[in-house]
Amino acid sequence: MITSRRSFLAAALVAGAYGAFLPRLGLGVGPTVFPGAGKRLLILGGTGFLGPAVVEAAKAQGWSVSLFNRGRTEQRKGTMEDVEKFYGNRDPDKRAVDTDETSPRGLEQLEAAVKAGTRWDAVLDNSGFYPRHVKASAELLSKAADRYIFISTISVYASNEQKNADESAALGTIADPSVETMGTQGENYGPLKALCEQAAAAAFGKRALSIRPGFIVGSRDDSDRFTYWPVRAAAGGPMLIPGSPEHPVQFIDVRDLANFIMASISTNASGAVNATGPVKPDPKGDWGVLVAACLAAAKASGKTPAEPVWVESRFLQAQGVLIGGEIPIYIPPEGEAAGFHARSIKRAIELGLKTRPMEETCAAVLAWWPGEVERRTRVTKQLMEEAEKAGRPAPQTPDPALLRTGLRPDREAELLKAWGERK
Numbered sequence: 001m002i003t004s005r006r007s008f009l010a011a012a013l014v015a016g017a018y019g020a021f022l023p024r025l026g027l028g029v030g031p032t033v034f035p036g037a038g039k040r041l042l043i044l045g046g047t048g049f050l051g052p053a054v055v056e057a058a059k060a061q062g063w064s065v066s067l068f069n070r071g072r073t074e075q076r077k078g079t080m081e082d083v084e085k086f087y088g089n090r091d092p093d094k095r096a097v098d099t100d101e102t103s104p105r106g107l108e109q110l111e112a113a114v115k116a117g118t119r120w121d122a123v124l125d126n127s128g129f130y131p132r133h134v135k136a137s138a139e140l141l142s143k144a145a146d147r148y149i150f151i152s153t154i155s156v157y158a159s160n161e162q163k164n165a166d167e168s169a170a171l172g173t174i175a176d177p178s179v180e181t182m183g184t185q186g187e188n189y190g191p192l193k194a195l196c197e198q199a200a201a202a203a204f205g206k207r208a209l210s211i212r213p214g215f216i217v218g219s220r221d222d223s224d225r226f227t228y229w230p231v232r233a234a235a236g237g238p239m240l241i242p243g244s245p246e247h248p249v250q251f252i253d254v255r256d257l258a259n260f261i262m263a264s265i266s267t268n269a270s271g272a273v274n275a276t277g278p279v280k281p282d283p284k285g286d287w288g289v290l291v292a293a294c295l296a297a298a299k300a301s302g303k304t305p306a307e308p309v310w311v312e313s314r315f316l317q318a319q320g321v322l323i324g325g326e327i328p329i330y331i332p333p334e335g336e337a338a339g340f341h342a343r344s345i346k347r348a349i350e351l352g353l354k355t356r357p358m359e360e361t362c363a364a365v366l367a368w369w370p371g372e373v374e375r376r377t378r379v380t381k382q383l384m385e386e387a388e389k390a391g392r393p394a395p396q397t398p399d400p401a402l403l404r405t406g407l408r409p410d411r412e413a414e415l416l417k418a419w420g421e422r423k
Contacts, residue, residue: 045127138203214276225328228406239306245288277355297362376400
């Protein structure tokens, strides 16, 4: 049970902020024709989690893609080919690299492109967190782009108590809209995103659409919040599962969100839309479906699946476990969190949202995870070597082989033992 709004905010902060449902056109007589041939997409961000998925979806439809970012993620994860690149900072007052006075300042490279007559059919803003930054980019691009798609979050709402609430529900507010920190408990995250939505709409009017995802999951997710479940299922042994199978859970595969973004551009939809899944909830409860999908994906990968042990949420809360945080994704449908995993997605479905089977998402995560551990190990070693060479203290980095969230094996064993010994 989430006992306070503060603990709920801390647990839910990670809510998004990653099979295609658009038809793939095969070879036929004459040249292949793509629905986006000749169209141009600018992504503000684009190299982290959601961005690469959108790049792939856009290029598959024949779009050409431009990216604007600081270049830091490229250094850590590698660059993407066949995309136009602009560098700078979402903050107009800062440079791409704080310590490099020769690096581009603010939006100046985009400003030069706009001044030269460059145009885009659509802009995707998936890196806007502060309204001042979104206002600057949206106003600059309002005359150089036809559409502005802002990636917001399901966390914009003032309350999560009502089940099946739609986009008309009241939004969270903040006393000082100029604040540019998330707050000690992440309490500013949702209200600031709501203000970002308003900044985009002020510049683009009905040409702006704010997409409000729930948890974005899948390959390239650095948070490990969803990754924990299929990876833990593949590790075998008794596996602690909180709550009950009939409880709801909502999330969206990053590929499904990317495809929905591209579909939304073509529909000319405006306003706001909740984007999460599954599109067809299981009447028996999606939390149990997800657990079963994790186990099935583990078995399909050649592993001996874990043995699920269902543990009551109230027991875990009494043991000091932060449900939704230390145990990620899952949030019990109670009290002020009763509607968190039960948002209405009716409008998204009308706009073409489709979601793939959960097992497919779990399988993709398990296939990606070993390579991700290798990448994290390589980057950690590189950071250590750079610090040593520069005479700096070694950076405090987590063990790259460990998941960044979820129960540690000893903690899980301790809880399972206590659960088994309860009266």
